[in-house]
Amino acid sequence: MAIRDILTVPHPLLKKVSEPVETVDDELRALMDDMLETMYDAPGIGLAAVQIGVPKRVIVMDISRGEGEREPRYFVNPEITWASEETQPYEEGCLSVPDIYDEIERPARVKLRYLNYQGEPVEEEAEGIFAVCIQHEMDHLEGVLFIDHLSRLKRERAVQKVKKATAA
Numbered sequence: 001m002a003i004r005d006i007l008t009v010p011h012p013l014l015k016k017v018s019e020p021v022e023t024v025d026d027e028l029r030a031l032m033d034d035m036l037e038t039m040y041d042a043p044g045i046g047l048a049a050v051q052i053g054v055p056k057r058v059i060v061m062d063i064s065r066g067e068g069e070r071e072p073r074y075f076v077n078p079e080i081t082w083a084s085e086e087t088q089p090y091e092e093g094c095l096s097v098p099d100i101y102d103e104i105e106r107p108a109r110v111k112l113r114y115l116n117y118q119g120e121p122v123e124e125e126a127e128g129i130f131a132v133c134i135q136h137e138m139d140h141l142e143g144v145l146f147i148d149h150l151s152r153l154k155r156e157r158a159v160q161k162v163k164k165a166t167a168a
C-alpha cells in the first residue's frame with residue numbers, strides 16, 4: 001500500500017469524466033488499498049480515484065471518523081438510481097480544495113448501486129453523512145467539485161486561495 005499525492009485545483013484532471021471499470025481484479029484492489037491509505041492519511045472521509053490522478057469510476061469512504069473500528073467502504077461504477085425530493089444542507093470540504101468549506105444543498109436520501117471490493121453487485125439506500133459524501137464523491141466522477149455548486153465569485157476566490165497556498 002502507498003500514500004499517493006492528492007491533486008488540487010486547478011489541476012485539469014479534476015474536470016475529467018472518469019471511465020467505467022471493466023473488471024474488479026487484484027490491480028484494481030491495489031488501487032483501492034492505496035486510495036484508502038491516502039484518504040486516512042489526509043485525513044478525509046471519502047476519496048475518488050481521479051483525485052490521485054486515476055480517472056476511473058472508483059470511490060473509497062470511511063464515515064466512522066476515527067470513532068472505534070475503521071469501516072472502509074469501496075464503490076466501483078456507482079450509480080444513483082433514486083434521489084429524494086427533500087434536500088439537506090451540509091458544510092462540505094474537499095481534499096482537492098483544501099481549507100475551503102461551504103454549505104451545499106443536496107438530496108437528503110439516495111438509492112445507489114455499485115460493485116464492492118470483491119466485484120459483487122450491491123444496492124442500498126444512503127442518508128445523513130453517507131448520502132452527502134457519496135453524492136460529493138460521485139460528482140468527482142463527473143469532473144464536478146463542490147465549489148462548482150457555489151457562485152462564480154466564491155468559486156474563483158476558492159481556486160485563487162488554493163493556488164496561492166499550494167504554490168511552491
Ligand code: K1U
Nearest residue numbers: 043044045046092093094095096132133136
Ligand atoms: O475530497 C474529498 O472528496 C473528501 C472529502 C469528503 C467530504 C467531506 C465533507 C462533505 C462531503 C464530502 C473530505 O473528506 S474533506 C475532510 C473531512 O471532511 C474530514 C476530515 C477528517 C475528519 C472528518 C472529516
Ligand code: ZN
Nearest residue numbers: 093094095096
Ligand atoms: Zn472532494
